[in-house]
Amino acid sequence: MQHQHLNQFSNVVAIGGGHGLGRVLSALDFLGNRLTGIVATTDNGGSTGRLRAQQDCIAWGDLRNCLSQLAFRPSVGSQLFEYRFKGQTELSGHTLGNLMLLALDELCVRPLDAINLIRGMLKIEPQIIPMSEQPTHLVALGHDGEVVIGEVSVDEMTIPPVGLELEPLVRATTEASNAIKCADLILLGPGSFLTSIMPPLLVPEIANALAETKAQVIFIDNLIPESSPAGKWPIEDRMNWCHRAIGRNVINKVICHHEQVRLSSIINYFPLKHQQFPRLHDPVLLVDAISAVLRINTDITSIAS
Template identity: 30%
Template sequence: MYNRRHLSRGPKLVVLGGGTGLSVLLRGLKNYTSNITAVVTVADDGGSSGRLRGEMGMLPPGDIRNCLIALSEAEPLLEKIFQHRFTSGKGLEGHSFGNLFLAAFTEILGFEQAVKESAKVLAVRGKVLPVTLENVTLQAKLKDGSIVRGESKIPNTQSPIDRVTLIPTHARALKDTIEAIKDADAIILGPGSLYTSIIPNLLVNDVRNAIKECKVPVYYVCNIMTQKGETQGYGAADHVEAIEKHTFPGIVDYIVLNNKDISSRQKHLYLLENASTVKINPKRLGKMKVKVLQGNLLADTSQVRHNPDKIANMILSNLLENHYTGKSIIDQLLLERKLYDKK
């Protein structure tokens, strides 16, 4: 009870993204606050989500499912069940139970309410919201002039991406999302695929305009590695430039970067995928007036992944030191102590 009361007095955070990257960050943030609103892209058209989208006409549930699990207080067995993917069965193979659970709720209640009821079942800290309830498609214009339609097809292109757009272009955000942004202490973008997970949320006009009008800091958690088909050859400054190109100059106040070298074996494995570590580009970022937060953010895994606690600690320590004002001094001291204990 004490822990829940303490978390309920934590900073109000809005986190935008998709894929597995967003869920990694949420696992870290939920240790410090329950005032989290995760805003998730709904442009996915591949895998289990794509099949359910095509067969049932529902929004893709996969990224939503991952975020619900990441913010859950549920028992490990329940989490395991929701993430279980069927390996056999006609029509079942390839689907995850969590996706089917959301599909059943959607048929009964509609997608928005299905997500809310699933959050209750999983005892979620905070909220998980689709960025829009409209059936949107992600489209990319490549630098060779060609057009690719479909989120799952974009990373497989040969030419670099010039710009991505949503169809329809005037999709509307949920009212809860806009209210959360207006009431937030900080906005966090990423980590995740730049063009297919992060930027699609910012293409929704209501979301982009709400962020532009808010006065709170915006943090961008940059991927550790470049991504084939999306960000090959990109440095940190290139990531920010792409976000600004699709939104407005100055949207990012802080960029969160890993500066710890990956192992030789990891370098070799990622080289086979034409991926490399993202260069920091401090001078270019300085000219763009983007402040750099950097440190060892690596998880102790064979693949190159962010450590959830390290990212959360870096962002919230900066927020507490520079922006988290006007709050109860007790709340600030409790957060500071928890951040210190987690280091």
């Protein structure tokens, strides 16, 4: 029964990055090829940052994370994909998945081809699409005119920025724009707001597609306030940032964590924490919450008609 209201959708799109998007995609993987993840590609930390600096490639880390969370487990393929090199060599700290994606990218015509080859190897049905196939950095503008470049530095800001942009400004992957145009349900978050959720919304073609959507749009909040500057903002402020980037108010519902269910016209609270891993959304509870707010919308639509 928990899948009933989600199975009515033919094209579900989830937008974000990091572990949060992977968690949502893995919770909804029963949708198969009706599910698409559009992934932020501005990360510049860790193994991904080193590869970007040396190879001028897109950020592979969040893409790898989403693929890994969707991979059938346990399998040799999924274990290899997440293997991280140890020791004191040049490979130390790199994940094999990042290196595989980079190598396949150099062999293929485009990064999306490399991702699709990995999807085939790991038997992943949902689509995984980078927000852009061109390298770009996240740039934050401070109150005093300060310019902060790179995701890692943006997350370390002590005072929230007044604006964000991409440098250089890149075009969206065509498949990402088309997925949003065809979507009947769109999910934003959870994840680091400034560095996972906002970057795709800064790509003009993605913002325009969202501005024109007739899909239901649900924002999924983090379980606990993040340590970045956005962690100090109420949910209404974060919604406003999304809407300014998109150019129109599109978010219909917000799902937040609370130990007891509390429903309202926009912001709805549900128990979402995993019992064993309290910093993670429980996939079953997350699906239940999404289904519940969709059921509310359906009931309201039925009454109105």
